[in-house]
Amino acid sequence: MPRRALCIAGRVLLVLLVSGVTAWGALALLYSSTTNALASAVLAGAFLLCGLLTALAVGARRRARAAVTGFALLFAVLLGWWSGIEPSNDRDWQPDVARxxxxxxxxxxxxxxxxxxxxxxxxxxxxxxxxxxxxxxGKLRSVDLIAVYWMGPAIAHTILSFGFEGGDQLAISIETRKERGETYSTTRGFFKQYELHYVVADERDVVRLRTSYRKDPPEDVYVYRLHGPLENARRVFLQYMQRINDLQARPEFYNTLIDNCTTGIWMNARINPGHVPLSWKVFASGYLPEYLHGVGMLAPGVPFAELQRLGYINPRARAAGDAEDFSRLIRVGLPGQ
Incomplete structure (x- = not known):
């Protein structure tokens, strides 16, 4: 490749790199404070301007080296600040995630x-x-995947529910731990805005909340029985318990992409030999049930469309109300029970 073409390609790549770093840094600064939004916006705007001027200097080849050096130093300061943001278990939490x-x-x-x-x-x-x-x-008998949809087929909130002999179900939902007044934002979830929280709950709480009480938007809930050795289920259960204890001792931040409700399930399941390979369908969480069906973990031999139809539990959950045997009633007719 001619030298001129290499130089042009190098500048294009550098402009793209500077642009990406600028976008990330500006958003990190924008979401850095929930108490002084104006100061955050000013800092974000200033960093954005510095990044744009640097990209223009590289593209125009005017004092590009000085511009890149200055911007690199500024970004190093930003990274130093970013690395100092620590998660905490000591905040004014919303009541539903207080304990x-x-x-x-x-x-x-x-x-x-x-x-x-x-x-x-x-x-x-x-x-x-x-x-x-x-x-x-020794009485663990099943693990179910619960998938909750509210914005189309590609995105779902996923929950694991462990079933024990005698009818006990323990559901674990990986969520954001929000402070009072906070609302969830997918974008904020990339920028150390929420602690990671394992909601350990009775299904009459964590499932019924979604089938019967969330209205804006309404949520559709599906239950799928996972197939595999019970020894694998026990290892995953213990891994969840260890993770819960670890987060009590050492809090961590939630991350929209790499540490969320579904990637958390995949990471905990890695305790098992021959665990499910990582797939884009783990990140596009709405397709996780279909992916698991494809690798033989959901009622082998039953078409996925049929599993999905039978797994829709909203009407049964509403009819069950707060019955003691709620978990049994919502599973009537599900394959593999």
């Missing part, structure tokens, strides 16, 4: 503290309630 669950593991017996089971009157009006329960790993 952290934790587990006491003694052989095959696992006592889970602070299992959430709120009594809802609406999505935001509820009476908090928690309980402690001991689970026997």
């Amino acid at each position: 952290l669950a934790h587990a006491e593991i003694k052989g095959d017996r696992v006592t889970v503290r602070n299992v959430r089971n709120f009594a809802y009157r609406s999505e935001t009006d509820y009476t908090p309630h928690y309980y402690d329960r001991t689970y026997d790993l």
Whole structure:
């Protein structure tokens, strides 16, 4: 390739790099404060201007080296500030995520503290309630994937629910831990705005909230029985318990792309040999059930469309109300029960 062409290609790549860094840095600064939005916007605008001027200097070949050097130093300062932002378990949390669950593991017996089971009157009006329960790993009989849709087929919130002999179900939903007054934003989730939270809950809470109380937008909930060795299920359950305890001791940030409800399931499942390979369908979480069906983990031999039809539980959940056997009632007719 002629030298001139190489130089042009190099400048184009450098402009793209500067542009990408500028966009990331400006957004990081924009979302850096929830108390002084004006200051955050001013800092973000200033960084954006510096990045644009640097990109223009590179493109025009006017004092490009000085511009890039200055911008690199500015970005190094930004990274130093960014690395100093630490997660915390000590904030003014919204009531639904105020308590952290934790587990006491003694052989095959696992006592889970602070299992959430709120009594809802609406999505935001509820009476908090928690309980402690001991689970026997020798009586673990099933794992279900719960997929929740509200914005089309590509995106879903995913939950694992562990079923034990006698009818107990323990659902674990990986979510953002929001402070009072905070709302969820996909974009903010890239920028250390939410702590990572494992909601450990009764299905009458975490499932019924979504089938019966969330209205804006309404949510469609599907339940799929996962197929595989029970030993694998036990390892994943213990991995979840360890993760829950770790987050109590050392909080972490949620990340929209790499540490969310679905990537968290995949990462915890890596404890098993021969775990499901990483796929783009793990990131496009709405397609995770179809992906798992394709690798033989959902009712082999049953077409996915039929599993999806049978797995839709909203009507059964509404009919079950707060019945003690809610978990059994929502699974009536599901393949593999």
